[in-house]
Amino acid sequence: MKKVYNDFGFLLTMGAHILVSNSSANLTPAVSEAGTVLPGHLAVILSVLMVTLVVVVVAGNALVIMAFIVDKSLRNQSNYFFLNLAISDFLVGAFCIPVYIPYNLTGRWMLGKGLCKLWLVMDYLLCTASVFNIVLISYDRFLSVTRAVKYRAQRNMTRRAVFKMVAVWVLAFLLYGPAIIFWETIVGESVVPSHECYAEFYFTWYFLLSASTFEFFTPFVSVAFFNLSIYLNIHRRTRDGGACADDDAKPEPTAISAVIEDDDVLKQRSRLTRDKKIAKSLAIIVCIFGICWAPYTLLMIIRAACSGECVANYWYEITFWLLWLNSAINPFLYPLCHSSFRRAFSKILCPKRQSVQPQIEAQSC
Structure with missing residues (x-):
């Protein structure tokens, strides 16, 4: 039996460990070689890291959901x-x-084709919905800075x-689900072996390129545009000495004027400070989003174009886990x-030590 570097194990051991695998060269999207079984100590290390990621993702996001309840x-x-x-x-x-964890550690999908399709639909749906939600949040922050008057009237x-939230899920499903x-x-016909689990279009580069345009490239450009627009808006206001925060600052209907009166406690200077914090947070969003998604998207397209012959599988595996790492970062970001x-x-x-008090205006960083 020949020795090959395991995909994710290669990253963890920095090339110091050589793993035992089957002689088959048929690479799958989930593991370096179909049927590969990791040595015990590496399996333990990988299992601990994976379970830790699961705990962070679940606990962090559950905390956000519970916050809405309390x-x-x-x-x-x-x-x-x-x-x-x-x-x-x-x-x-x-x-x-x-x-995914058992599949990653054993190299074999043992849950049947039906559950494979369900897992694929859920994985693509949830990751895409996460991206679209990031765009929606960025757009909302963009409106709160550049259209503050109308934004406060409609907040x-x-x-x-709710309509926007539902639209995110519908669009995310339509992109890959069908x-x-x-x-x-x-x-x-199916090109996926029975012991493996990946999408039938996995090596169809033109489909992946088209889908990636909507899943990554367009969202990334959009978030970057929102961030740049906020920066320019703040720069203009800083140059003008903290003048009106709104691009649409002009006589407004009575309903909007009433909202403005309610928010007069926020001086222009404090609003400018708040908007600077929003700009900084969106800059971080652009960077984190790009770091987590760009490598996977680019390698996925390249890999499909050359039928998996030009990209070592452990690089794909590393970028694949970066996507899920983004879900662990989001609740803290x-x-x-x-x-x-x-x-x-x-x-x-x-x-016992803290109590939640109503807040007039949420401060963003």
Whole structure:
């Protein structure tokens, strides 16, 4: 039997361990070689790391969801988008990663073709929904800075927020779901071996390129645009000495004027400070999103174009786990930037020492 570097084990051991594998060169999208069994100590290391990731993803996002239960003051349009993101990331940790772990360690899919398709649909759906939620949150922050007057007038419109949340899930499903379910029927045959689990379009580069345009490239450009627009808006206001925060600052209808009066306690200077914090958080969003998604997206397209012959499988495996790592980062990257969420978290974690008090305006970082 020949020796090969295991995909994820290669990263962890920095090339110091050589793993025993079958002589088969048929690489799967999940493991370096079909049928590979890891040595005991490496299997333990990988298992601990994977379980740790599951715990962080589930616990972090569950905390965000529980915050909405214990603190009704969080239930406004902006924070509902955080909830939507937390739900998608929570399900990644509660379902997608645990199902994948045995497959990753053993190299064989043992749950049948039906559960394979279900897992694929859920994995693609949840990861795509997470991306779309990030875009929705970024767009919401963009409006709160550049269209602050109208934004404050509409921030309590729950029905509009719910519609956007549902739209995220529908669009995320339509991007990959029908292809995963019906590709085999349309083509007339399956190219996936019975002991493996990956999408039928896994080596169809033109489909992956088209889907990636909507799943990564367009969202990344959109988030970057929102961040740049906020930066330019803040730069202009700073140059003008903290003048009006709104691009649409002009006489408004009576309903909007009433909202402005309610928010007069926020001076222009404090609003500018808040918006600078929002700009910084969106800059972090762009960087984290790009780091977690760009490597996987690019390698996936390249790998499909050359039928898996030009990219070592452990690189694909590393980028694959980066996607799920993003679900562990999100609950710390977004809600923890808001003092209202932090107070809710304190009430959940330290109920005897903290209490949640209503907040006039959530401060973003």
